[in-house]
Amino acid sequence: MTVNLRKVAKRAAQYDYVLIVMRHAKTEFADGIADIDRQLLKKGRQQAKNAGKAIKRMNLIPDTIECSGAKRTRQTADCLLKVFGDDPDINYRAKLYGGGMQAYADRLARAKDKVRTMMIIGHEPDVSVCSCWLADPDSHKGRMDKLRLGFSPATFAVLGSDKPFNRWDLHEAQILGVITAKDCDE
Numbered sequence: 001m002t003v004n005l006r007k008v009a010k011r012a013a014q015y016d017y018v019l020i021v022m023r024h025a026k027t028e029f030a031d032g033i034a035d036i037d038r039q040l041l042k043k044g045r046q047q048a049k050n051a052g053k054a055i056k057r058m059n060l061i062p063d064t065i066e067c068s069g070a071k072r073t074r075q076t077a078d079c080l081l082k083v084f085g086d087d088p089d090i091n092y093r094a095k096l097y098g099g100g101m102q103a104y105a106d107r108l109a110r111a112k113d114k115v116r117t118m119m120i121i122g123h124e125p126d127v128s129v130c131s132c133w134l135a136d137p138d139s140h141k142g143r144m145d146k147l148r149l150g151f152s153p154a155t156f157a158v159l160g161s162d163k164p165f166n167r168w169d170l171h172e173a174q175i176l177g178v179i180t181a182k183d184c185d186e
Helices: 003-011 042-056 071-084 099-108 126-134 141-149
Strands: 017-023 064-068 089-093 117-122 156-161 174-179
Touching: 003 042, 003 117, 003 141, 003 174, 017 126, 017 141, 042 071, 071 141, 089 126, 099 117, 099 126, 117 126, 126 156, 141 174
Parallel strands: 017 117, 064 089, 064 117
Antiparallel strands: 017 156, 156 174
């Protein structure tokens, strides 16, 4: 069943702060390549572009993007920025590659109050674990179940709260949607 992007956008509009947590798009196998240097496949570039278009249609273009320093996440961000334009500030963070939940919590803790929509692009399992830890356990059961399954390439979660990101605590945000690459296909 595909996610209704308009409904996600409508839910997101009810919150002052929206976080998008995304796994990088589809990559090549690590055959003889260091994991950090793996690149997007052609399919991955298309997935990232489609995800960017979906985020734009939902009127959720981020104010800032925090991105892992791995090649595949940087390439995912590049594809998104081609859709978003020059508006988002982007920061590449080495700690988002293998830094676990603490790296994600640190990014939120350092967010400025003026940042209303933030995106983090990272890796599995960190992206789904981060989303689960942030989401209120009383959030919509079906969306919580999708979080717990983990993120396939180019999947992203949309979370909302009325608190600034630097005041988010565990299990406080509402999970507004979990959108897969297939949900973004045109």
